Amino acid sequence: MLNYKLREDFMRGVTIYFLVFCAISLGVSSEPYHGTVADFVGINSNVGAYDDQIVGRLAKIAKWMREYHNWNHFEKNDNVYAWDDTTPSGYGTWPFHTKFVQECIKHDINLLICLQGSTEWASATGATDAPPYGSHDGTKEAHYIDKAEFLAQLVARYGDNKVDAGLLETTDKQTGLGYVKYYEDSNEPDYWWHTPLWPGDLYGIHLNAIHDGRNLTTSDSYPLLGIKNADPNAIHVLGGLANYDENYLNGILQAADDRLPFDIINFHHYCTQGWGTQRGICPEHKTYGLKPAVDKWQTWRDKHASGKALWLTEFGWDTYKSSSNASSYVYAGEESQANYLLRSLFLLMGYGIDKGFIFFDKDPDSESTTQYASCGVLTDKKHGLQAKPAYYYLATLQNLLGEYSFVSVDKYGEGDPEVYAYLLQSPNKTTQYCYVLWCRNPGAKYDDGTTIINYQHARPSIQNAMLIEPINQQEYGQGIDVVLENAGTESSVVFIPALSEKPVFLFVEFDQPLSIDYNRIIINDFQMNLFPNPFNAEIRIDYELKTAADTQFEIYNMSGRLIDCIHTGRRQPGQHQQRIDFSEHNLSTGVYIIRMLAGWESRHFKVCYVK
Structure with missing residues (x-):
């Protein structure tokens, strides 16, 4: 798009099929994307x-x-x-x-x-x-x-x-x-x-x-x-x-x-009613959202180019509104832009698109109502290339979920308000997962502040839960207290204080891997599992040794500096647990490396500490 242009998209309505956990039917869509967030x-x-x-x-x-x-x-x-x-x-x-x-x-x-x-x-x-x-x-x-x-x-x-x-x-x-x-x-x-x-x-x-x-x-x-x-x-x-x-x-x-x-x-594809309007449309909308466009492209691909990957290389929303309330037909405002971009990425993964490219890096002109002039995640040079909320939301996504793999659509527009939930699995293919959740007003063209108070996310056998929400000016989000009832049972449920139009990341640990084709990774003589990750104080490391070994744990920052070394002595074959409290080290929020040594073998993990 780079050169501004007048554009008016004429879209037809489509039927949206509802989804069940791990058994997805999205109209004419193919299987969901199954790579990592970072690669999407x-x-x-x-x-x-x-x-x-x-x-x-x-x-x-x-x-x-x-x-x-x-x-x-x-x-x-x-x-x-x-x-x-x-x-x-x-x-x-x-x-x-x-x-x-x-x-x-x-x-x-x-x-x-x-x-x-x-x-x-x-x-x-x-x-x-x-x-x-x-x-x-x-x-x-x-x-x-x-x-x-x-x-x-x-x-x-x-x-x-x-x-x-x-x-x-x-x-x-x-x-x-x-x-x-x-x-x-x-x-x-x-x-x-x-x-x-x-x-x-x-x-x-x-x-x-x-x-x-x-x-x-x-x-x-x-x-x-x-x-x-x-x-x-x-x-x-x-x-x-x-x-x-x-x-x-x-x-x-x-x-x-x-x-x-x-x-x-x-x-x-841009979610809009086209020329003559002054507001962009939310990505879930059943007429002007992403799904009608994706359906048409997938139908054509399956008929004429079966097996070809399908990329969406432009989508986005403007953020500038003038003092006279003039704006472009893809205007959303900064907060809605941030929410729409995050939601679009997960919608597209669920639809089976193979990559999604956000438009644009920086505003061509942060104070213009011309379409696409203020759609950057950074302002223009005149305004100092300042990061908008969307930048921080996307940084949080990469920092916390970049290495996670997309698994399935858990909920797609269910209920009133509509709830959307997407399941991802940790890079270690263990019992750790993340649900990305949000809600919206059914049929609404724009975000209107819809919120569900004390939302209940019920799934069997949840052992632990931690909630992170993306916020402005933070690249790792902030933790939100949640209540987990009936942990580890068939009736376990997480109570989220408020589920809104902003996607949140619910990190959970089950008592065993879900029934999908992923298995735990075993490295020679031991396997290990960390939870929660991200975490805001203490992280728990569960590990299993196949043979007896001397063990220790090392913490490094991303520059390779050793922060602490914890000697835990000789451990016998079987399952063990180690807890590390990061608050004792006066560390800042960020990514760190935990390295475990067991005899001559070692394994390291990236962990995200949210202070």
């Missing part, structure tokens, strides 16, 4: 994040980044590429692109490079937002040869495959850097808000050219053409489509003929 959440950004020195901050909220890669920026003149940080780019000395990529790698961010727009010299009109077929009509693959060349050079540089230097047109001849695996060929090629349009059949011909150089011939002037010819293992992501249009998709299929010239299906 992405953020939209660009090379400016390096210039603004916010890459490290973004890494706290997302481990995937979709980079808008402006073609005219990096090849303003034919065959002069600006990736090496010394070749003049379209805008002077900026962008330091390779340094930007390296900064992302440093912070464990996976990059999806999204090629944005055209160049002036390869454009159909001379404008950078026009189709990239130059003076031609776009009806042949050869009309897109310059874009096929650019993408090949890009992939040859950042992909895994080392390409012969004679095929490289870059100044520094770097190749096979192994930095980037995923490449998106366009951003919203199905635009309708300016001309000339780029119909689906022409876009499909373009896909043939840039995917693997189909019907193109290499030459001295064009030595390398197409993504797959530069790196056969590179993943080609379809340009994010702004709207579901079956005629447009059928045009792509017709042009593709006997194949699908992409690896991942990609779409955008």
Whole structure:
């Protein structure tokens, strides 16, 4: 989206099927996502994040980044590429692109490079937002040869495959850097808000050219053409489509003929009634929310591209309202933005989407009512790149649940108020789980303060429970006291003081793993289990030795400094328990490492201490 545009989404209602625990039926949706939270959440950004020195901050909220890669920026003149940080780019000395990529790698961010727009010299009109077929009509693959060349050079540089230097047109001849695996060929090629349009059949011909150089011939002037010819293992992501249009998709299929010239299906969706309104819609809404759009895309995928992953690479809400109460049609306000983004991520996991990318990293203009101008999780530079509540909510999500795996939808809009509950399992695949819960007013378009007082979460055999809620200005949330009655029995129930539209994280421990296909991990001669995690004072470590061993426990901060070493002596085979009170060490809220040694064996865990 990067360029503002007028957009109006016309959606149809869909039937929502109710859910039962671990047996989910979501309309036409496939199985829920089953990876980790960290591997699901992405953020939209660009090379400016390096210039603004916010890459490290973004890494706290997302481990995937979709980079808008402006073609005219990096090849303003034919065959002069600006990736090496010394070749003049379209805008002077900026962008330091390779340094930007390296900064992302440093912070464990996976990059999806999204090629944005055209160049002036390869454009159909001379404008950078026009189709990239130059003076031609776009009806042949050869009309897109310059874009096929650019993408090949890009992939040859950042992909895994080392390409012969004679095929490289870059100044520094770097190749096979192994930095980037995923490449998106366009951003919203199905635009309708300016001309000339780029119909689906022409876009499909373009896909043939840039995917693997189909019907193109290499030459001295064009030595390398197409993504797959530069790196056969590179993943080609379809340009994010702004709207579901079956005629447009059928045009792509017709042009593709006997194949699908992409690896991942990609779409955008904003929850709104469209132009002329001044408020965005909550993500659960049965007409304007996420589900109707997801259903249509999954239906098309299952019919025409079975087995392909499905990514949603743009969704979000604005936060600015003027003094005269003017706002955009995706406006939600800061608190609702934070709630909607968190809820959307879990809704999408439950629907079976494979990745979700939030739009945007920072506001283009924090005091503009133009759509998408204030949808960042940070303010613009004029306002100091300040973090909004959404930033802290997302940081809390990553810090507490980043390594947890999504298991199932436990409740989907049940009751009045509607309750939503999603189950995740700890990275150790033990008896520790987390329920993400919230409620809302059935049928409401916007959050209205709906709250359930003393909500009862009843599940058999809960042994322990701890509740964390995300709050502004905190990256680990805050603990909320809960009451657990009938612990460890068939009638165990957790009483939550107030369940609201803000998602909360209920960490629980059962007396045995739930009936899903995950088992405890056994490392050589012992296994261990920590609870609660996160915790706000004392953590309990249950462990079982297969043979007798001398044992001790070590606490480290994330810089590797040893904080304490607890010698527990020789322990016999069987089950044991150790309690560690972090409040004795005057530690700040954060992530720490607990290392257990048993004889010659050791095991370490990340734990989250919430002071």
